[in-house]
Amino acid sequence: MIALAVLALGFLEIAALRLLGIDGNRITAALLALTPYVAVGGLLLGGVSLAFRHWWIGGVVLVVAIALVGMLLPRAFASAQPVAHGPKLRVMSSNQYLGKADVASVVRLVRENQVDVLNLLELTPREAAALERAGLFQLLPYRVFKPQFGGAGSGIASRYPLTELSLTGPSRMEQPSARVDVHGTAVEVVAVHPIPPTTDPQEWKKEMAGLPRPNPGGTVRILAGDFNSTVDHATFRDLLDAGYTDAGLSRGEGFKPTWPSSFFPPPVTIDHVLVDPRVAVDGYRVLDVPDSDHHAVLAEVSLP
Known part of the structure; x- marks a missing residue:
């Protein structure tokens, strides 16, 4: 329980900085660069927490992780381009x-x-x-x-x-x-x-x-x-x-x-x-x- 809570707090801190648009100090800036990995880790952490019936930890972590994934997914899809007929x-x-x-x-x-x-x-x-x-x-x-x-x-x-x-x-x-x-x-x-x-x-x-x-x-x-x-x-x-x-x-x-x-x-x-x-x-x-x-x-x- 304690280990899951500590991991959840760490995940939620990085997720909150990303969602709020705060780069912070050199440590948090380095961790923010790893946001795609953090999001996947959050999904796993939420699933493990729910499997051990830590409902609050698992539920909160999973919701935030899904929000992060939703923010990241557009990177995998091409967007429309402007009309450009120059060189x-x-x-x-x-x-x-x-x-x-x-x-x-x-x-x-x-x-x-x-x-x-x-x-x-x-x-x-x-x-x-x-x-x-x-x-x-x-x-x-x-x-x-x-x-x-x-x-x-x-x-x-x-x-x-x-x-x-x-x-x-x-x-x-x-x-x-x-x-x-x-x-x-x-x-x-x-x-x-x-x-x-x-x-x-x-x-x-x-x-x-x-x-x-x-x-x-x-x-x-x-x-x-x-x-x-x-x-x-x-x-x-x-x-x-x-x-x-x-x-x-x-x-x-x-x-x-x-x-x-x-x-x-x-x-x-x-x-x-x-x-x-x-x-x-x-x-x-x-x-x-x-x-x-x-x-x-x-x-x-x-x-x-």
């Missing part, structure tokens, strides 16, 4: 794991998937040079690279001409932005990489708040990168509430994890491609990148 654009984001990711595989993925814009996170000077030797800039000749030692560097490489912009607020890690000229159609792209909430939740919230919001009636914006956030973080949902569409969610791929590439800790979805609400998402894939702890994410979109 096609393929955007890929890859976290390079402190510059350890296999550069030949990254270039191969760019070539095979005909990527137009590539956002690279945790880009180091050594890996930037290795990417050049591997032929990346023959495929994507334009770049705004800000490599750094450690995990702070980022970059944008493009098939189309780039004009560097400054669209984000202050951040500990580089988050370059640029205007992409796609056959005369302008698109503003940001390589997103705020610090994790487990490092400093308040700074994470500030950096997420510093990301540009959609520009209705203006230039189309696309944010792609390692957000260190899942859809179960209220701080991330603020971006969706501002008008962005999550490419993975819109194609019914919201449960596909992107980190870690191993099975421990439990995989979660923290890499995203967010697009202007006028943009149609035609396809979305999660791709393996050898020697990285993240999977890459690739979205094919139609511009308005």
